[in-house]
Amino acid sequence: MDGNVIVxxxxxxxxxxxxxxxxxxxxxxxRGAKKVYGMLHGIKGLLDGQYVxxxxxxxxxxxxxxxxxTPSSYLGSCRYKLxxxxxxxxxxxxxxKILDDLDIKYFFYIGGNDSMDTIKKLSDYAIxxxxxxxxxxxxxxxxxxxxxTDHTPGFGSxxxxxxxxxxxxxxxxxxxxxxxxxxxxxxxxxxxWLTAAxxxxxxxxxxxxxxxxxxxxxxxxxxxxxxxxxxxxKGRSMVIAVSEGIKVADGRYVxxxxxxxxxxxxxxxxxxxxxxxxxxxKIGAELGIKTRAIxxxxxxxxxxxxxxxxxxxxxxxxxxxxxxAAFEGETGKVVVLKRVSDDPYMCITETNDxxxxxxxxxxxxxxxxxxxxxxxxxxxxxxxxLIQAELSPIxxxxxxxxxNINA
Amino acid sequence: MDGNVIVxxxxxxxxxxxxxxxxxxxxxxxRGAKKVYGMLHGIKGLLDGQYVxxxxxxxxxxxxxxxxxTPSSYLGSCRYKLxxxxxxxxxxxxxxKILDDLDIKYFFYIGGNDSMDTIKKLSDYAIxxxxxxxxxxxxxxxxxxxxxTDHTPGFGSxxxxxxxxxxxxxxxxxxxxxxxxxxxxxxxxxxxWLTAAxxxxxxxxxxxxxxxxxxxxxxxxxxxxxxxxxxxxKGRSMVIAVSEGIKVADGRYVxxxxxxxxxxxxxxxxxxxxxxxxxxxKIGAELGIKTRAIxxxxxxxxxxxxxxxxxxxxxxxxxxxxxxAAFEGETGKVVVLKRVSDDPYMCITETNDxxxxxxxxxxxxxxxxxxxxxxxxxxxxxxxxLIQAELSPIxxxxxxxxxNINA
Numbered sequence: 001m002d003g004n005v006i007v008x009x010x011x012x013x014x015x016x017x018x019x020x021x022x023x024x025x026x027x028x029x030x031r032g033a034k035k036v037y038g039m040l041h042g043i044k045g046l047l048d049g050q051y052v053x054x055x056x057x058x059x060x061x062x063x064x065x066x067x068x069x070t071p072s073s074y075l076g077s078c079r080y081k082l083x084x085x086x087x088x089x090x091x092x093x094x095x096x097k098i099l100d101d102l103d104i105k106y107f108f109y110i111g112g113n114d115s116m117d118t119i120k121k122l123s124d125y126a127i128x129x130x131x132x133x134x135x136x137x138x139x140x141x142x143x144x145x146x147x148x149t150d151h152t153p154g155f156g157s158x159x160x161x162x163x164x165x166x167x168x169x170x171x172x173x174x175x176x177x178x179x180x181x182x183x184x185x186x187x188x189x190x191x192x193w194l195t196a197a198x199x200x201x202x203x204x205x206x207x208x209x210x211x212x213x214x215x216x217x218x219x220x221x222x223x224x225x226x227x228x229x230x231x232x233x234k235g236r237s238m239v240i241a242v243s244e245g246i247k248v249a250d251g252r253y254v255x256x257x258x259x260x261x262x263x264x265x266x267x268x269x270x271x272x273x274x275x276x277x278x279x280x281x282k283i284g285a286e287l288g289i290k291t292r293a294i295x296x297x298x299x300x301x302x303x304x305x306x307x308x309x310x311x312x313x314x315x316x317x318x319x320x321x322x323x324x325a326a327f328e329g330e331t332g333k334v335v336v337l338k339r340v341s342d343d344p345y346m347c348i349t350e351t352n353d354x355x356x357x358x359x360x361x362x363x364x365x366x367x368x369x370x371x372x373x374x375x376x377x378x379x380x381x382x383x384x385x386l387i388q389a390e391l392s393p394i395x396x397x398x399x400x401x402x403x404n405i406n407a
Numbered sequence: 408m409d410g411n412v413i414v415x416x417x418x419x420x421x422x423x424x425x426x427x428x429x430x431x432x433x434x435x436x437x438r439g440a441k442k443v444y445g446m447l448h449g450i451k452g453l454l455d456g457q458y459v460x461x462x463x464x465x466x467x468x469x470x471x472x473x474x475x476x477t478p479s480s481y482l483g484s485c486r487y488k489l490x491x492x493x494x495x496x497x498x499x500x501x502x503x504k505i506l507d508d509l510d511i512k513y514f515f516y517i518g519g520n521d522s523m524d525t526i527k528k529l530s531d532y533a534i535x536x537x538x539x540x541x542x543x544x545x546x547x548x549x550x551x552x553x554x555x556t557d558h559t560p561g562f563g564s565x566x567x568x569x570x571x572x573x574x575x576x577x578x579x580x581x582x583x584x585x586x587x588x589x590x591x592x593x594x595x596x597x598x599x600w601l602t603a604a605x606x607x608x609x610x611x612x613x614x615x616x617x618x619x620x621x622x623x624x625x626x627x628x629x630x631x632x633x634x635x636x637x638x639x640x641k642g643r644s645m646v647i648a649v650s651e652g653i654k655v656a657d658g659r660y661v662x663x664x665x666x667x668x669x670x671x672x673x674x675x676x677x678x679x680x681x682x683x684x685x686x687x688x689k690i691g692a693e694l695g696i697k698t699r700a701i702x703x704x705x706x707x708x709x710x711x712x713x714x715x716x717x718x719x720x721x722x723x724x725x726x727x728x729x730x731x732a733a734f735e736g737e738t739g740k741v742v743v744l745k746r747v748s749d750d751p752y753m754c755i756t757e758t759n760d761x762x763x764x765x766x767x768x769x770x771x772x773x774x775x776x777x778x779x780x781x782x783x784x785x786x787x788x789x790x791x792x793l794i795q796a797e798l799s800p801i802x803x804x805x806x807x808x809x810x811n812i813n814a
Contacts, residue, residue, distance in 0.1 A: 013582055041584040050584075072578035079583075164712055164806050171479035171809060172709040175420055176486075177448040177457075182705075203804065205811045294704045298589075302579040305571055305713055308805070387805035397610065398715070398794035399571050402578060404612045 001032040003105025005323075007054075008039030008046065009073035010080075010111035010118065014154030015161075015304045016315040017140045018403075019068040020110045021075065023319025024138065025054055026064055028106070031327055037102060040405075043109070043118055044078035046098060047091070052405070063403055068312055069393055070402040071304035081114055082121045085128070092125045099133055106134050106326045110319070112141035112152070116334055116358040123332030123354065134326040137334035137354055138319050142301045144193035147360040148352050149336035153318055154301070156311030156386030159197035161303040162186060162296065163387060166201035166209055166241065169294065173239045174207065179232040181283050181291045182239045184209075185276035187300050189245035192216050192364045194300065196375045197383055198241035210238040211373040215245035216364045219254055224279070225286065227373060232289055242275050244295075254278055305400045309389030314347060321349035345385035408439040410512025412730075414461075415446030415453065416480035417487075417518035417525065421561030422568075422711045423722040424547045425810075426475040427517045428482065430726025431545065432461055433471055435513070438734055444509060447812075450516070450525055451485035453505060454498070459812070470810055475719055476800055477809040478711035488521055489528045492535070499532045506540055513541050513733045517726070519548035519559070523741055523765040530739030530761065541733040544741035544761055545725050549708045551600035554767040555759050556743035560725055561708070563718030563793030566604035568710040569593060569703065570794060573608035573616055573648065576701065580646045581614065586639040588690050588698045589646045591616075592683035594707050596652040599623050599771045601707065603782045604790055605648035617645040618780040622652035623771045626661055631686070632693065634780060639696055649682050651702075661685055712807045716796030721754060728756035752792035 005028045009017055021038075028036050038057070040050035052075075058064065067074060083091055099107065109119050119137040126133055139146050144155035166184065173182035186195040192214025202208025211227055213219055231238045246254045254275040280291035318335040325333060333351040340346050368379040393400035412435045416424055428445075435443050445464070447457035459482075465471065474481060490498055506514065516526050523544045530542040546553050551562035573591065580589035593602040599621025609615025618634055620626055638645045653661045661682040687698035725742040732740060740758040747753050775786040800807035 013579055045584060070578065071575045072582050076584060077582045160805060165706060165710070167806060167809065168478045168709040168711055169705055171477065171711075171811075172420055172705050174813075175479050175484045177452060177483060200806065203806070205803075205809050205814050207811075207813065292705065294706075295702065297701045298576055298579050298699065299572060299701075299706070302575040303572070304575055304578075384805065389805070390802060392799075395797060396612075398567060398791065398796070399574060399607065399610070402574065402612050404578075404614075406581075406614065407612050 001034060004035040004037060004103050005033045005106045005108070006037040006039060006051065006099065006102065006104045007108040007110070008042045009075045009077055010042035010109060010115040011077060011141070012112070012301060013072035013077055014140050014142050014301050015071045015157040015307050016154050016312045017110055018070045018074045019312045019315035020138050020140060020153060020319035022064050022067045023316035024108050024110070024323055025058060027320035027323040029055070031323060037104070038075045041076040042078035042080065043082065043095070044080040045076065047094060049098070051102070057405060066394065066401055066403040068316065069304055069391065069400065071302040074403060074405055079114070082118050085121060085125055095122065096125070096129065096131060104133060106323070108136050108138055108322050108326070110138040110140050112139070112143070112146065113359055113361065116354055119332070119334065120354045120358040126331065134329070134331040136322040136326045136330065137357070138322045139334060139336065140315065142194060143188050143191050145191040145361045145363065147357050147362050150339040150347060151337060151386060153311060153315035155193060156314070157307040158194055158300050159200070159383055160308040160311070160387035161300060161306050162194060162197045163200035164306060165296065166198045166239070167206050170201060170206055170209070170239045174237045176237065179235060179289055180237045181228060181232070181280065181289050183276040183280050183291065183293050184239065184241050185244050185274050185293065185295045186241055187296065188215065188243050190215055190361055190363065192243050195241050195243040196364060196379050199375045199380050200383060200387065209241045211240045212375055213242045213246050213373065214364055214369055215243045215247060216366060217369050218249050219246040221248060225282070228283055228289070229287055232287065242279065244275055246275050305393045307391055308387045309391045310386055312391050318349055325351045342381070408441060411442040411444060411510050412440045412513045412515070413444040413446060413458065413506065413509065413511045414515040414517070415449045416482045416484055417449035417516060417522040418484060418548070419519070419708060420479035420484055421547050421549050421708050422478045422564040422714050423561050423719045424517055425477045425481045426719045426722035427545050427547060427560060427726035429471050429474045430723035431515050431517070431730055432465060434727035434730040436462070438730060444511070445482045448483040449485035449487065450489065450502070451487040452483065454501060456505065464812060473801060473808055473810040475723065476711055476798065476807065478709040481810060481812055486521070489525050492528060492532055502529065503532070503536065503538060511540060513730070515543050515545055515729050515733070517545040517547050519546070519550070519553065520766055520768065523761055526739070526741065527761045527765040533738065541736070541738040543729040543733045543737065544764070545729045546741055546743065547722065549601060550595050550598050552598040552768045552770065554764050554769050557746040557754060558744060558793055560718060560722035562600060563721070564714040565601055565707045566607070566790055567715040567794035568707060568713050569601060569604045570607035571713060572703065573605045573646070574613050577608060577613055577616070577646045581644045583644065586642060586696055587644045588635060588639070588687065588696050590683040590687050590698065590700050591646065591648050592651050592681050592700065592702045593648055594703065595622065595650050597622055597768055597770065599650050602648050602650040603771060603786050606782045606787050607790060607794065616648045618647045619782055620649045620653050620780065621771055621776055622650045622654060623773060624776050625656050626653040628655060632689070635690055635696070636694055639694065649686065651682055653682055712800045714798055715794045716798045717793055719798050725756055732758045749788070
């Protein structure tokens with residue numbers, strides 16, 4: 001093994017992004033890496049000279065197992081897009097200088113769309129300057145909006161948390177004997193994959209969600225109100241899943257509709273209610289039905305106590321596969337998941353040119369959204385295998401144990 | 408065994424209220440009850456003639472175990488307070504007629520403050536009319552605000568969910584290398600027990616919550632802003648726990664402060680932001696710090712996938728103890744928990760006159776709240792045993808399985 005390894009994490013964290021970090025670290029060590037560095041706060045932190053020697057932090061197989069169960073980015077994160085090479089070579093020269101000083105030969109970056117842009121630019125720049133450093137992208141995002149890959153690590157665990165939580169919210173929401181409306185707002189500004197996961201709640205022990213609205217399809221408020229009225233008229237309580245990013249026909253987000261009235265907070269700022277809150281208010285005001293709006297919020301991406309074993313294993317595997325590929329000479333690639341069988345579910349890893357992946361958003365196909373405000377069985381069958389099985393948290397004194405770089 | 412048994416659930420549901428139902432049902436059957444009826448939607452439903460024969464619904468020990476793991480009220484719930492006996496004997500006569508028609512000799516009601524009022528009035532009325540029906544209260548509430556009992560079943564599991572979730576939110580919230588503020592709003596309009604549970608997140612693998620604000624103590628906004636500024640000045644991100652019920656010196660809730668500006672939604676209604684949202688807006692506007700407000704919302708009381716084994720066992724035991732006491736002739740009582748040892752933690756059940764419990768709210772003692780916006784070790788030591796151990800969900804096809812009376 002010639003040279004050292006560095007790995008970073010970037011973008012919004014997930015419940016399993018650290019499992020990919022574990023996969024990179026463990027595989028690199030097992031395959032003979034001398035040193036494995038971790039960038040702190042991604043490429044932005046590296047530019048400021050922030051990094052650690054990971055072997056000083058991760059000391060045992062127990063640490064590896066805790067790392068897999070630790071939500072958010074162990075190494076910290078950043079939201080930073082590298083400049084275009086043509087506009088600012090200085091930043092790139094600075095990064096390569098830091099890498100050379102640490103004798104880095106292998107560079108791994110775990111992240112979503114924007115992070116893959118970092119791999120693209122750095123590997124392009126390596127070609128320009130003749131650097132032999134290998135750059136590999138390791139995908140993660142709860143949003144599942146990355147191109148080429150069957151799905152992204154992080155999505156399955158978020159989907160499992162959402163589906164499990166919806167089952168619990170449905171039990172809670174149907175408890176009274178008069179109609180109530182519970183609207184649950186789910187993450188995904190442009191892609192509805194996570195909101196679609198709410199459909200998985202339906203089973204022989206659960207009534208399921210009544211209506212599901214994804215951002216891919218224009219949201220018709222009048223139609224929505226009519227559906228709610230229709231269900232309430234049967235005396236039924238209902239639970240509805242909406243994406244934070246649903247939009248009306250003129251292109252405005254639903255949560256932007258409140259901008260058109262006085263909606264100014266104590267500090268003179270227009271405050272926008274979320275989509276769910278806006279719709280709950282409207283139902284309460286116009287139909288006189290008791291409503292509740294719930295935002296699943298950050299919990300969707302950090303509920304490490306309820307991850308999918310399938311997801312966490314795949315997250316580990318894409319990290320390991322990136323190391324294997326880089327050590328074998330690949331660069332400018334992203335590891336992707338390829339579903340080779342539906343039943344039984346089987347996925348393998350492949351590598352793919354980063355140029356086909358960076359900055360592209362994969363949305364839910366319109367044919368997977370039904371006219372009766374739900375999703376098709378095809379979509380449910382696509383997601384179902386990704387939420388299977390669990391990785392039990394390691395509980396200490398009543399709470400899940402994590403690995404904390406600051407502790 | 409003479410006569411039959413009826414049991415109902417009332418008020419806001421919890422993750423473990425069905426464990427108490429399981430305790431009542433199983434103990435009654437084991438002790439020779441002929442029939443165990445379940446009121447649907449509490450006393451309100453019973454008044455409308457809604458009840459089921461539970462032995463037709465709960466068919467196996469597997470069902471009992473699923474029931475323990477099912478959140479919300481299996482039998483449905485109501486929010487209904489019986490009238491005063493002196494004002495409306497008709498309602499009472501109607502209830503007793505229904506009970507007599509079903510040959511009920513034992514009546515169990517699982518609920519909080521208001522539900523204990525139902526037990527008080529029914530047992531009082533039984534004395535007035537010479538009825539020999541035994542009435543027993545089984546306590547539940549996530550709010551832990553019931554008098555006499557050491558704590559209430561339901562609190563430990565909500566506290567565990569809150570503490571575990573705070574650990575995850577803290578990992579997520581500290582991920583960037585510039586100061587951010589995450590404010591988490593926790594249930595409990597008048598009692599701060601649940602918000603205090605956020606303190607349990609702090610441990611050798613977790614920085615813990617920075618500041619905690621309970622409704623028992625006047626909330627000083629200027630002081631709060633100064634504390635946030637002080638922590639941000641050190642370059643640190645922070646996570647803050649606030650009760651939904653925090654109030655300023657003049658007695659207004661923090662979430663009511665936004666009433667004093669234009670805050671009108673599309674339907675002409677004044678919309679109140681939650682406490683967390685209000686404070687996050689204020690910090691963003693006045694200190695220019697990136698903020699996020701999170702409402703834990705309904706999840707606190709229905710996250711049955713993450714319950715405390717201690718809590719769920721105690722919930723079962725108070726149900727069973729109520730049956731034992733009633734079968735031995737007690738009436739007009741509530742089962743309470745008495746802590747007989749702190750270390751090792753041990754709790755026993757006792758029965759207590761319902762008149763000392765109904766309609767009384769137990770708050771956090773002021774001496775357990777510190778001047779530096781946190782809670783004392785005494786408070787943490789009080790809660791810690793209540794979150795210990797787990798009851799694993801029974802996972803089917805990737806999701807927790809429930810028992811559904813409608814399925």
